Amino acid sequence: MKLSALQNNRRSNSFRGVSPLDSSVDGSIKSPAAIFWLVLHGLCCLISLVLGFRFSRLVFLLLFSSTTTTPPTNLFSTANSFTETLSLHTSSPPNLNLTPLISQNGVVTSSGVVVGRHGILIRPWPHPNPSEVMKAHRIIERVQEEQRIQFGIKNPRTIIVVTPTYVRTFQTLHLTGVMHSLMLVPYDLVWIVVEAGGKTSETASILAKSGLRSIIHIGFNQRMPSSWGERRTTENQMRLRALRVVREQKLDGILMFADDSNMHSMELFDEIQKVNYIGALSVGILVHSGKSDELSSVIVIQKKDEVVGEENPSMPIQGPACNSSGQLIGWHTFNSLPYERKSAIYIDDRAPVLPSKLEWSGFVLNARLLWKDAEDRPEWVKDLDAVDRNSEGFESPLSLLKDTSVVEPLGSCGRKVMLWWLRVEARADSKFPSGWIIDPPLEMTVPAKRTPWPDAPPELPPDVKVVNVEEHAEKRPTRTRSSRSKHRSKRKREARVAADVSAKHSVEN
C-alpha cells in the first residue's frame, strides 16, 4: 500500500524505483536491526552529501540484487570510479551496471539502449568553436538566400536612384542616411547623384565610402538658391538632368527619387519592384517647426479641421487614394491650410518647411518610359524632350503623362507608408568644419578641479588642451555649469574634443 502510494506521488516526489531497503524499513522499527539500518542509511546520506550524488541505492543494488551477474571486481571498479569522479558531471559515461536490474526482470533486451542512470556527457572544452559559428552563419545565409529566391521577388530589376544634393552643413548627415539605406538594398543599384554648384570632392568623398558599384556623380552648374520655392525649381531641374542621363545611357530598371533628406524603409525597395510603368507611393510628411508650442497649436487647429476636403491632417500623408476595389481615384495631398502664414520661405526661417503638392519621391517610373525610341512605350507617355521644352517645366512625374489614371498605387494602395519626407537644414550662415574634421584642434580652458564643493576656488591651469570627458557625466553645481556655458557662448565653433583629436592632423584637400 505504502509502495503504491509512493508510486502515485511520482510526479511530486523524487524517490524513484524500489529498493530492498524500503521494504525492510517498512517493517519493525524498534528492533536493533532496524536501528542499525537507520544508522547505516543516515551514514550513507551523509556520504552522499559529501560526494554529491546518491550512491547508497546503487551500492545496495549491487550488493543485494538477487541475480548478481557482475563479478566482485566490477564492484571495485565502480567504487573506484565513484571516488575518482567526485563531481556530478563525468567526462566518460559510467554506465552503472544496471544490467542486473534488467536481467532480474527476466527481460532480454538486445538493444544498445540501457534503462537507468546514464552519465551526462560533457566534452573537455564545452565552448563554441569560432570556425563552426562561421560555418553556421554561412548556412543561415544560404537558407535565407533560398527563401528570398522562393518567396521574394523573382527577376528583380535594377533600381536607379536619383538624388539631388549640394554641399551644406547637414549634407553628411542626410546623404549618409540615404547611402546606408541604399547599401542594404539586395538588388542591383545605380545611384545618380546630381550636385548643385558643380562636383565637389566633399561629396565625392562621402560617396566613395559607400562601396556601391555604380555611382554617377553629375555636377549641375547652378548654386542652390536660398528660398524654398526657388530651391524646388532648381531641384526639379537637377532631377531632369538625371533623367537625361538615363535617357542617353539607356539605363534600364526602375527609377526612384531619393531626396537626401528623406528616410526610406527597406520594404520600399521590395515594393517598387512591382511597378509596371509608373507607380505612386504614400509619403509620410514630417513637418518640423522651430518652436514646439507653435507645432502643438498647429496640431490643435488641424484636428479641428475635419471639414477640409483634403486629407485628414492628423495623418499627413501624400499619396494615392483608392476606392474599395483598389483602383486609383485621386490623391491625398498635404493639408497646408493650418500653416498658411507660418511656412518657411527662406532657409533661415524658423517656421516649418512644407512639401510641395506632390513630392517627386512618391513616384517610381519604369526607366524605359524615358528612352528616346522605345518600341513598347505606351501612348499615354509624353516624350521627355517635349515636356522639357514646355516652359512651365516639371512639377512632378505626372507631367510626363497625358492621362494620370494609369498610375499604379503601390504599398497596398497607399496604406503602407514606407518613406518619410522631412526638410531640416541648418541656418544659411552656419559654418561647419569641412569634412567635419577639426583642424587645428581647439583650445579650451576648463577648470580641471575634482571637488564639487563650491568653497574651493577653481584652479585654472594656463593652457589645458584636454577636456576630461568623464567629468561632464558627474553632477555639477550650477555655478561651475554657468561658468562653462560662458565659455561656450564665447566661442562660435564649439565641440567637445577628446584627447586623441589633437593627434589627428588630417588636412582637408
Next chain:
Amino acid sequence: MKSKGRGWTFPVLLFFVWGFQLGRSLQTERISGSAGDVLEDDPVGRLKVFVYELPSKYNKKILQKDPRCLAHMFAAEIFMHRFLLSSPVRTLNPEEADWFYTPVYTTCDLTPNGLPLPFKSPRMMRSAIQLISSNWPYWNRTEGADHFFVVPHDFGACFHYQEERAIERGILPLLQRATLVQTFGQRNHVCLKEGSITIPPYAPPQKMQAHLIPPDTPRSIFVYFRGLFYDVGNDPEGGYYARGARASVWENFKDNPLFDHSTEHPTTYYEDMQRAVFCLCPLGWAPWSPRLVEGVIFGCIPVIIADDIVLPFADAIPWEEIGVFVAEKDVPKLDTILTSTPPEVILRKQRLLANPSMKQAMLFPQPAQPGDAFHQVLNGLARKLPRDKSVYLKPGQKVLNWTGGPVGDLKPW
C-alpha cells in the same frame, strides 16, 4: 520532305516534353519520392472498420469528467473514435468488417496538473475486452488479431510512465495478438510489438495554423529548443531524465550563440520555430515528443536525439531524408555535426518538409481531411490486408492468457 519532317519532329517533341517536366519540377521545388505517393493513398474502399458500441462509462463519461483530454497530447484516442464514427470506412455490419475498433479512453484519468495516470488503464482495457468477447463473437474468432486499439500513452500498452516499471509489466497480455496504434516507438523494446502502427502525438491544428508567419520571414535562428534539461522534481541530479542527453545538451552548449535554448516557454514559441533552421527533438522520459510534429508543421528540420526511436508512419515517411539523427553519445559533438551538414542537404530537407502532404500527415484536424494522420492510420491498417487464414483460430483453440500479468490487473473495473 515528309519523311525528313517526321525524322526530327519526334526528338524535338521529346525534348519539349522533357523540358516541360523539368520546368515543372523546378517550379514546384519539392521532391516527392515514392513516399509522397504512399502518403496520398486513399484508404476508402480498401478496408472496412466496425466500431463496437461500448457503454459510455468507457468513453463518453470519462471525457465528461475531464474535458482536458481533448487538448492534451494523448487526445488522438478520442479524435480517432470520432473520426471513425463518421468515416466512409465504417461499416455497421460486422460480418464484412476487416478491422474492429474498441473505443476505450485509457489515457483520460488526469492528475490536477493534467498528466494522465495509467494505474487503472490495464483494468479498464481488460474490462472492455471482456465485454466485447462476451457480447460479440469476433474477438474469440481470432483472439483479437483483427482488432486494433489506440494506446497513445508514454509507453503504449505497457501502461506505465516509468520505463523500468513499464518494461516489467510488458504489453498487456490480452493485447498480444491485437494491432496497437501508439505514439511510443523504440526498436527492440518490450513495449513496441511487431506490427504496431506509430502515430504522432496530438498537436492542436487550429492553434498552430493561427501562429503562422509569412514564409519570406528569414530564418535566423540556427538551433532552437524550449523545454526542460533537468527534471528537477523527479531527477534532480540528472542522468535518468532523457538518459542524460538533455542535460548534456545544456552543459555543452549553454554559452553557444548558435543554440537558442532555454526552459522558458515564450508566447512566440511557434513563431520562433518558423524562424529556426534546426529544432532539437531530444527524448524525455519517453523517446517521442510533440516537437517533431511542430517542427514538421513549421518547416524546422527536426534533430532527433533518441537512440533506436521508431518515428510515426515510418513505413510511409522517409524520416532519414527529412530529419537529422544524432546518437545520444554524439551529443557533445552536436554543433560540429549540424554545422558540417552541407547546405544542399539542408535545402533539400527543407523542401521535403515544405511538402503539404508531409505536414498534413502529422495532423489530426477536425473535421478530417484527406491525407491526414487518421487516413495514414487507415492506410497502415489497409496495408496489413489481406490476412493469412491462420489468423482465424479453430474452435476451442485458445492462445491468450487471460490471467497473466500483475495481480492488480485482474480486479474488475
